[in-house]
Amino acid sequence: MKKLFLILGISVIGFNTVNAQEEVNVEITPDNSWLKAGLTAGVPVGDASDFASFNVGADVRAQHLFTPNWGVGVASGYNHYFGKDGVDDFGMIPLAGFVRYYFTPSGLFFGSDLGYGFLTNVDNNEGGLYVNPQIGYHNRDWNIYGYYQNTFTENDLNLQSVGVGVTYNIRFK
Incomplete structure (x- = not known):
């Protein structure tokens, strides 16, 4: 896990060093930047299906389109997992960066979040690498x-779920 974070860190530093040679003037407008807020609902799979039956969450994002097709931003929120078979409910708070590709101004997109998922109400497990690919x-x-x-948590436990989400774009004025 530490090697993965090291590789990601070196990649980001290298990318920023290459791009630092060009001065970029970024203008934030309602047409290229906005907040996204919404809800998710999913079903735990893999290891998570042994101790959780369902999950719901809140999804909060800030996005900037740096081309008409590519958007980047930060994502967070909260995912609540309903325990089963005597297991208490628990949660996961993601803190991630994300990238999205929009094929057209209205239509299909795909993207992914990458960051860290912090677990709540779980003993001996703080969280781990968080990955969340999406298509919509x-x-x-x-x-x-x-x-x-998928959150690759400590103690060789993968917290996985599949589901659907909906977000509303809150434009800057």
């Missing part, structure tokens, strides 16, 4: 998507 439909105001979410 978007228009100027809404995003509807399917996702596969």
Whole structure:
């Protein structure tokens, strides 16, 4: 896990060093930057299906389109897992960067989050690497998507779920 974070860190530093030679003037407008807020619902799979029956969550994002097709940003929220067979409910708070590719101004998109998932109400496990690929439909105001979410937590436990989400775009004025 430490090697993965080291490789990611070196890649980001290298990318920023190459791009630092060009001065970029970024203008934030309602047409290229906005907040996304919404809800998700999923079914745990893999290891998670042994101790959780369902999960719901809140999805909060800030996005900037740096071309008409490519968007980047930060993502967070909260995912609540409903325990089963005597297991208490628990949660996961993601803190991630994300990238999305929009094929057209309205239509199909795909993207992924990459970051860290912090676990709540779980003993002896703080969290781990968080990955959340998505594919969906978007228009100027809404995003509807399917996702596969995986948090590679400590103690060789993968917290995985598949589900659907919907977010509303809150434009800057």
